[in-house]
Amino acid sequence: MSGKDEPEPQKSLKRLTWQYENCLACVWFSPNDPINADILERGLCIHPKLKEFNLIVSGRDWCNLYKEIRQKQIDLLQEKAMKAEK
Secondary structure (H helix, E strand, O other): OOOHOOOOHHHHHHHHHOOOOOOOHHHOOEEOOOOOOOOOOEEEEEEOOOOOOOOOOEEOOOOOOEEEHHHHHHHHHHHHHHHHOO
């Protein structure tokens, strides 16, 4: 099912869950639970310069290495997590 085919409430939930300009919306944030991630979710920062420190950050944190994650990447993370649960 593509994003175009999703019912409007499902699209809205994704926008509410994944915030902008903080770790949750950063390509380098690896949440523990990508399906239900919100700004309180904790995860690893996987930026190449910071990965060696095993930094655990929350979705509401910010830094100067922020790079916006695209909705397609979020969808892929969530799909991969749902497959792993099965």
